[in-house]
Amino acid sequence: MKRAVLLDMGGVLVELGGEKPFLELLGGSHTRESMWRMWLDSPAVRAHETGRMDTKAFAEAAVAEFGLRIGPDAFLEHFASWIVGPYEGVHGLLEELSARHETAILTNISAIHTDIVADYGLFERVRHVFASHLIGEIKPDRAYFEHVLVRMNLAPHEAVFLDDNEINAQGARACGIEAHVVRGLGETRETLARLGFLDA
Numbered sequence: 001m002k003r004a005v006l007l008d009m010g011g012v013l014v015e016l017g018g019e020k021p022f023l024e025l026l027g028g029s030h031t032r033e034s035m036w037r038m039w040l041d042s043p044a045v046r047a048h049e050t051g052r053m054d055t056k057a058f059a060e061a062a063v064a065e066f067g068l069r070i071g072p073d074a075f076l077e078h079f080a081s082w083i084v085g086p087y088e089g090v091h092g093l094l095e096e097l098s099a100r101h102e103t104a105i106l107t108n109i110s111a112i113h114t115d116i117v118a119d120y121g122l123f124e125r126v127r128h129v130f131a132s133h134l135i136g137e138i139k140p141d142r143a144y145f146e147h148v149l150v151r152m153n154l155a156p157h158e159a160v161f162l163d164d165n166e167i168n169a170q171g172a173r174a175c176g177i178e179a180h181v182v183r184g185l186g187e188t189r190e191t192l193a194r195l196g197f198l199d200a
Contacts, residue, residue, distance in 0.1 A: 004102035004152060004159045005197055006177070008139075009109070010083065011164030012188050013090050013122055018082025025068055025078070036165055040108075040140065042066075049110050051133040058110070076112070083113055086120045087185040093198075094125035101197060104128035106148060106161065108139050108168075128152060139163070140171025149175070160195060162188055 010016045023035055030038065039045055044061035047053035053061070059072035059079075068075060097103050103126040109117070110133055123129045130148050137144035149156060156176030163169050169179035180195075182188045192198045 003197070004104065004154055005097055005192065006104050006106050006148065006159050006161040006172075007126075007188070008161075008163035008165070008168065009105050009107040009117070009122065011183055012162055013094070013105070013185070014086050014117065014120065015084040015184075016082055016164075017084040018079070021078065022082075025070070026066060033166070037167060038066075040138075040167060046138055049108050049132045050136050050138050051111075052136070055110070055112060080112055080116065083116050086122060089185055091121055091125060093185065093189060094122065096198060097192070098126055102127055102152065102154075104130060104148065104152060106130045106139065106144075106163075108132045139168040140174075142171065142175055145172055145175040145177060149177075160197070162191060 007013060019032065023030055023032070026035065042062070042065060044053065044058055044065050048055070048058035055076065056072070059076045062068070063070065063072050063075050070078070094103065105122065105126050107130070109131050114131060114133065128151065132138045132144070135147055137147050149159065159177045161169065161172040161177050161179040162182050163179065164181065164183045166181050169181050172179035180191050182191050189198060193200045
């Protein structure tokens with residue numbers, strides 16, 4: 001049976017450093033999960049990360065929406081720093097996977113971060129890339145995952161999705177896709193080996 005590996009980028013293939021600083025910016029009133037739910041439900045975030053709002057307008061809207069005590073320019077500098085870099089060993093993992101399976105990166109990402117990750121060499125090592133700001137859909141929405149399945153010519157049971165966020169995993173499961181929550185390359189590789197996509 002054909003099986004495809006669908007991988008989130010931030011927190012799975014690329015180290016994120018913005019979570020704790022953003023929680024601090026919010027004043028310590030959120031848990032990790034509630035912060036991400038607020039972020040993914042945010043009208044400003046959804047508009048920006050689906051390519052419907054430009055960067056300047058996004059920064060102004062985000063500062064107002066989240067009640068931040070910094071200006072739009074400072075927020076953009078903070079937001080750009082959320083991505084630290086690719087995990088060590090990620091290129092080899094993607095090459096190993098793509099040699100055996102259909103592979104794709106599924107990422108909620110803005111133009112700001114796309115410019116940063118363009119030189120990481122990740123997109124060239126998978127068969128497909130689904131960037132929210134380019135396809136106009138965002139995880140965890142059903143429309144996002146349905147777009148991926150159609151473009152890859154997959155039935156839901158033919159795909160396995162790995163993300164560092166339970167909210168996104170739930171969105172995939174709602175479409176019938178097997179989904180697992182992993183954080184970091186070690187958990188990613190371990191889960192893929194357990195599922196039979198890599199040698200143990």
